[in-house]
Amino acid sequence: MRYAQGGGLTDERRALREKLRMEAAERFRQGDESPVIAHDLRVSVRSVQRWRGAWSQNGTRALASKGPASLPLLSDELFAVLERELAKGPVAHGWPDQTWTCRGSRS
Structure with missing residues (x-):
């Protein structure tokens, strides 16, 4: 299923x-x-x-379980990079304040 x-x-x-x-x-x-x-x-x-x-x-x-419906879009290595970059916060990526928005996190 x-x-x-x-x-x-x-x-x-x-x-x-x-x-x-x-x-x-x-x-x-x-x-x-x-x-x-x-x-x-x-x-x-x-x-x-x-x-x-x-x-x-x-x-x-x-x-019987057939596993996840799809493979992850990011490899483990790229996911780790994404986590590190998100932890730096929006200001480190040129945004005016420390508030993430959907638009800001997609950039």
Whole structure:
């Protein structure tokens, strides 16, 4: 399963979501109803219905995490450079005060 824009999930959160889907798959095998599963796992009924549909078509493998939806736009090295430059503040980059704006941070 994928979440829009990678869901902004960390690896830990992605693993937790996958664990929930696998728990749901076990409950599907036991014949439990979607609303009961949703309540027990504290997720929406619609999510459980989508998971059940994927599971019924392709089994448990359909519920496995496929990782982030896209690769990072910046390499680790470039991200470190960006962090250092942002830490210097706007004035170091020619702006009149220490307030970052969307326009200023994109420059």
